[in-house]
Amino acid sequence: MTHLAELPSWAALLTALLLLLGAALALIGSFGLLRFGSFYERIHAPTLGSTLGIGFVLIASMLFFSVLRSRPVLHEVLITALMVVTTPITLMLLARAALYRDRTEGNDDVPPSV
Amino acid sequence: MITEMLIWSIFLAQILLVLAMGCAVIRILRGPRAQDRVVGLDTLYVNATMLLLVFGIRTTSTLYFEAALIIALLGFVSTAAIAKFLMRGEVIE
Numbered sequence: 001m002t003h004l005a006e007l008p009s010w011a012a013l014l015t016a017l018l019l020l021l022g023a024a025l026a027l028i029g030s031f032g033l034l035r036f037g038s039f040y041e042r043i044h045a046p047t048l049g050s051t052l053g054i055g056f057v058l059i060a061s062m063l064f065f066s067v068l069r070s071r072p073v074l075h076e077v078l079i080t081a082l083m084v085v086t087t088p089i090t091l092m093l094l095a096r097a098a099l100y101r102d103r104t105e106g107n108d109d110v111p112p113s114v
Numbered sequence: 115m116i117t118e119m120l121i122w123s124i125f126l127a128q129i130l131l132v133l134a135m136g137c138a139v140i141r142i143l144r145g146p147r148a149q150d151r152v153v154g155l156d157t158l159y160v161n162a163t164m165l166l167l168v169f170g171i172r173t174t175s176t177l178y179f180e181a182a183l184i185i186a187l188l189g190f191v192s193t194a195a196i197a198k199f200l201m202r203g204e205v206i207e
Contacts, residue, residue, distance in 0.1 A: 003174040004117050004120055004121060004174065005117045007117070007120070009116040012116050012117060012119070012120040013116065013119075013120075015120060015171070016119060016120045016123035016124070017123075019123055019124060019127040019168060019171070020123050020126060020127055020130075022127070022164065023126070023127035023128075023130035023131050023134075023164070023168070024130055026130070026131055026134045026160070026161055026164055027130045027131070027133055027134040027137075029134070029157070030133075030134035030135070030137035030138050030157055030161065031134075031137050033137060033138060033141050033153065033154065033157055034137040034140055034141055039147065039149055039150055039153075042141075042150060042153060043153055046138075046153065046156065046157040046160065049134065049157065049160055049161065049164070050156075050157075050160040053160075053164065054160060054163065054164050057127075057164045057167050057168065058167065060171065061167050061170065061171055061179075064171050065174075065176065068174065073176075075176075075179060076167075076179065078183060079163065079167075079179075079182060079183055079186050082183070082186050082187065082190070083160075083186060086186075086189075086190035089190070089194065090156060090190060090193040090194055090197065091156075093193075093194055093197035093198065093201075094149055094152060094153060094156075094193065094197045094200075096197075096201065097149060097197045097198075097200040097201040098147075098149040098200070100201050101147075101149070101200060101201075
């Protein structure tokens with residue numbers, strides 16, 4: 001905790017704000033995952049955490065370490081690029097797999113295949 | 115004063131992220147079907163990545179960053195593999 005005191009106040013304020021915003025968005029997304037009724041509604045909720053939530057936390061981390069070390073520390077861009085590329089892929093694969101399973105079991109609440 | 119505010123907000127962010135992970139764990143346990151559990155697992159991975167980044171800020175060490183990167187990567191690979199398994203019945207054809 002000793003290093004935290006060396007941070008200028010504007011950077012500390014901004015870091016705290018971004019961290020709280022990111023964590024709150026992640027909580028809202030996970031709560032939606034818990035509350036929604038069907039799988040196709042549920043798959044939308046956690047994307048709130050995996051786009052904006054983790055984005056805010058990564059920006060907070062970049063800002064914090066850049067100001068603290070007084071040089072650009074940007075290796076969090078790696079995680080950002082990874083999340084941007086992988087989140088749509090995983091969720092699309094999952095939704096297609098769920099749709100396929102529902103169709104082969106003959107459930108009524110899914111649209112027919114074109 | 116402002117440092118204490120930063121420390122408290124890091125603490126609060128950690129609590130919020132742990133609650134989010136708890137929601138994901140409840141979804142994994144409750145199901146009701148396999149795809150719901152997989153979405154819960156994916157959410158758990160994302161929340162764990164964020165929690166590790168917050169740990170890194172709290173301890174001002176970049177060591178946690180590597181762990182966060184590996185968790186993000188493993189989360190993608192595992193979710194893609196399980197989705198493939200749910201679709202086809204096998205991972206590598």
